[in-house]
Amino acid sequence: MTERIVVVGGGVAGLVCARVLQAAGRDVLLFERDAEIGGRVRTRRVDGFSIDRGFQVAFEAYPTLGRHVDWRALDMRWFAPAGRICTADGRTTLVGDALADPTLLWPTLTQGGLSWGDLWRVLRLRRDAVRRRFEECFAPATLGRSTRDYLAGLGVTPRGIARFFAPFYGGILLDRSLETSASVLLYTFKMLAEGRTGVPRAGMGALSAQMAAGLRPGTLRTGIPVAGVTVRDGAVRGVTLADGTAIEATAVVLATEAPALAKLAESAGSSVTVPTETRGVTTCYFASRTPVLPGRALWLNAAEPATVSHAVTVTEVAPEYAPTGWHLLATNTVGSAAALPDEGLLAGVRADVSRMSGRPLPEDLRVVAIERVPLAQVAQPPRATQAQVPVRTEVPGLVFASELWHSSSLEGAARAGEAAAAALIGTDRPA
Numbered sequence: 001m002t003e004r005i006v007v008v009g010g011g012v013a014g015l016v017c018a019r020v021l022q023a024a025g026r027d028v029l030l031f032e033r034d035a036e037i038g039g040r041v042r043t044r045r046v047d048g049f050s051i052d053r054g055f056q057v058a059f060e061a062y063p064t065l066g067r068h069v070d071w072r073a074l075d076m077r078w079f080a081p082a083g084r085i086c087t088a089d090g091r092t093t094l095v096g097d098a099l100a101d102p103t104l105l106w107p108t109l110t111q112g113g114l115s116w117g118d119l120w121r122v123l124r125l126r127r128d129a130v131r132r133r134f135e136e137c138f139a140p141a142t143l144g145r146s147t148r149d150y151l152a153g154l155g156v157t158p159r160g161i162a163r164f165f166a167p168f169y170g171g172i173l174l175d176r177s178l179e180t181s182a183s184v185l186l187y188t189f190k191m192l193a194e195g196r197t198g199v200p201r202a203g204m205g206a207l208s209a210q211m212a213a214g215l216r217p218g219t220l221r222t223g224i225p226v227a228g229v230t231v232r233d234g235a236v237r238g239v240t241l242a243d244g245t246a247i248e249a250t251a252v253v254l255a256t257e258a259p260a261l262a263k264l265a266e267s268a269g270s271s272v273t274v275p276t277e278t279r280g281v282t283t284c285y286f287a288s289r290t291p292v293l294p295g296r297a298l299w300l301n302a303a304e305p306a307t308v309s310h311a312v313t314v315t316e317v318a319p320e321y322a323p324t325g326w327h328l329l330a331t332n333t334v335g336s337a338a339a340l341p342d343e344g345l346l347a348g349v350r351a352d353v354s355r356m357s358g359r360p361l362p363e364d365l366r367v368v369a370i371e372r373v374p375l376a377q378v379a380q381p382p383r384a385t386q387a388q389v390p391v392r393t394e395v396p397g398l399v400f401a402s403e404l405w406h407s408s409s410l411e412g413a414a415r416a417g418e419a420a421a422a423a424l425i426g427t428d429r430p431a
């Protein structure tokens, strides 16, 4: 029997896993259900605009992801380390990380976005996050608490939480309620403090494409859903494709999103419970000749109720996202409003953007695309952020590469990919 390893799923987790296995000399075949690889990290072209599968940024400081991408070759475009807070009364104030960019000090101190007391508390949170090692962010004391509870414990005022943390983490964790574990708050704060956030010149999909380009020709099989895992005599023997074709393999890595993973695992007689609560986002992309929300900082909507949680004119950071002379605005809606039908959604988005910009919307503003991503991240409530899905299983030859082994993030997916490969090649890579 062939010594082949099959990887199911061509998102970041599957691509990282395939890369590590191949580097270790293994024969790998990766099956991806969709016509393109990348999973949640994809970009399509619409009328000359680059449309990411929901607005998303890459964190330069992610340690594991960084081992698998070449930021320079991606020609990254970096955001300002700042947020522009927009309140219900139409005022906007800039709050930024002056340690990363000293020009942000003056506006942050003088515009009153956060009180001086809250700025001091945010600075202490930043210092604490930087001092911790990555894994220390997941210590039981933080893992078991919600972000809201943790911030209140630090003395951050309800005003500071409502104006800054709710819309900012509405952006990062797609959760304005701040019920996500404080561990995620800490490690994302650490990543923000230790590196830049940005998008590749050619769109987020370039990140997946770059990873895929490192694989040997013939490794990737796209547009081919795997229907089940074949187990004989108590061990994995391969997979069955949706068209009934049997593919032999000595090991199978399930690198799909959690619900598909649970189903495929069941076909192999392995039972895994995956969380069902997901965080969805709907990104509306608009074109206009002038930038509606200018600048390289994220615009944060601190008003409630909010249709737009956060927004940014992507072309202010990466002009290549639009044809010459055009701008591309990305607005993001999270929570129950993300499921509004197009008409109601767009009406709410337009009203929020107009208030945030402080002007009537330009007449040439038009919708380019609406990206609905119901499963952008899995909910990460207190106590549930790590090892929700294991790497090793009780079935010999069956391994999981789920982001939920670590965290629902690009880093979590990369870690799971490395760990799954390590489990098969018998090494102990840091993960």
Ligand SMILES: Cc1cc2nc3c(=O)[nH]c(=O)nc-3n(C[C@H](O)[C@H](O)[C@H](O)COP(=O)(O)OP(=O)(O)OC[C@H]3O[C@@H](n4cnc5c(N)ncnc54)[C@H](O)[C@@H]3O)c2cc1C
Pocket: 008, 009, 010, 011, 012, 013, 014, 031, 032, 033, 034, 037, 038, 039, 040, 041, 053, 054, 055, 056, 057, 058, 172, 224, 225, 226, 227, 255, 256, 257, 260, 281, 373, 375, 376, 377, 402, 403, 407, 408, 409, 410, 411, 412, 413
């Ligand atoms: C809009 C948005 C914003 C985000 N923001 C951030 C952020 O700011 N920072 C951050 O770190 N993370 C963010 N994330 C989350 C991050 O993108 C994901 O955590 C990560 O990409 C998950 O990668 P994955 O490989 O585990 O899963 P996926 O990307 O979901 O890949 C799984 C793949 O498996 C394939 N598949 C499923 N079933 C089968 C089958 N039966 N046969 C073959 N293939 C199958 C799917 O088609 C898919 O391609 C965001 C995600 C979105 C969508």
